[in-house]
Amino acid sequence: MSASPSSGAQAAREVIAGRLRDLRVEAELTGHELAVRCGWSPAKSSRIEHARTPPSDADIRAWCAACGAADQATDLVAANRHADQMYVHWKKLHRHGMRRAQEEVVPLYERTRLFRVYCSNVVPGMLQTEAYASALLSTIAAFQDTPDDSSEAAASRVARSHVVHEGDHRFALLLEETVLRYRIGSADTMAGQLGYLLAVMALPNVSIGIIPFTAQRRVWPLEAFYLFDDHRASVELLTAAVTVSAPSEIAVYAKAFAGLSKIAVYGTAARARISEAINSLG
Incomplete structure (x- = not known):
């Protein structure tokens, strides 16, 4: 999926991607290790982490769970759902x-x-x-x-x-x-x-x-x-x-x-x- 034409929405997606990347780093996981835990390809992890592909709600929940940060999922899902409207x-x-x-x-x-x-x-x-x-x-x-x-x-x-x-x-x-x-x-x-x-x-x-x-x-x-x-x-x-x-x-x-x-x-x-x-x- 291509990025939103709104620079503001893209900036919001980059914030979400940055928060997901921080969770992975804090959990001391490599991109490959996170992908294995989530059951998807390392390329998908990279696309999400670099804000090239907006994650789905399920992607965010899986990412947070894999990083031992399930309590972060609610806020991230809410922010992700409204990236285009925010x-x-x-x-x-x-x-x-x-x-x-x-x-x-x-x-x-x-x-x-x-x-x-x-x-x-x-x-x-x-x-x-x-x-x-x-x-x-x-x-x-x-x-x-x-x-x-x-x-x-x-x-x-x-x-x-x-x-x-x-x-x-x-x-x-x-x-x-x-x-x-x-x-x-x-x-x-x-x-x-x-x-x-x-x-x-x-x-x-x-x-x-x-x-x-x-x-x-x-x-x-x-x-x-x-x-x-x-x-x-x-x-x-x-x-x-x-x-x-x-x-x-x-x-x-x-x-x-x-x-x-x-x-x-x-x-x-x-x-x-x-x-x-x-x-x-x-």
Whole structure:
């Protein structure tokens, strides 16, 4: 099988191959000895170890077992399954416009029971008003030089947010105070968005924490990330969307979220921060 055309996916495969090679070396096995234990040819071991052939789930489990590291298999299998999806350039994702990207995640949103979201730059998508989303998405399309269907994409983004009001879903959301101050769209757009945050805070299934400018940092400001139950994390970079599925890596994001939660303010204090931001719009 040829390598993925995505350099990010290939880089992910090389990381997996490197981890498998390390396991073999730590077990003090030669490539030939490992192949014998796994019941395949030495050439196959070499292709896997040099990231020329992506291993199957069974290959990874056999490799780990042969190296006496069966406990490593779960993480490696999860990372291997999502190598192609774990790093997708925004320009590729948005090559036909952004509406489709909003709709593709609807099944994920509908099956997720606990959303943990941290945003340091913009209001989380599921809490965006249509005007705010349209202003943001049009800016993104212009920056990425991709088709601008921001109006349709914004409507789809708001539609997928029905999970906030329907079904058995809980939301724990953390926003840096800067999010309340960054001007996305007009003053009216920002006022409407911030007003909507105040309204959503009243919902029993929604917790919104604001991390003040002045908070003593336990965790430094990070890139935005979304945790979907304990099964998946989505991380938003400038150039790409990264999907994390390895349990040990998801645990790191959960640890970061827990640390950030401790420096946030909630309830009356959070509402006061949002109200101050509204009043500053003039």
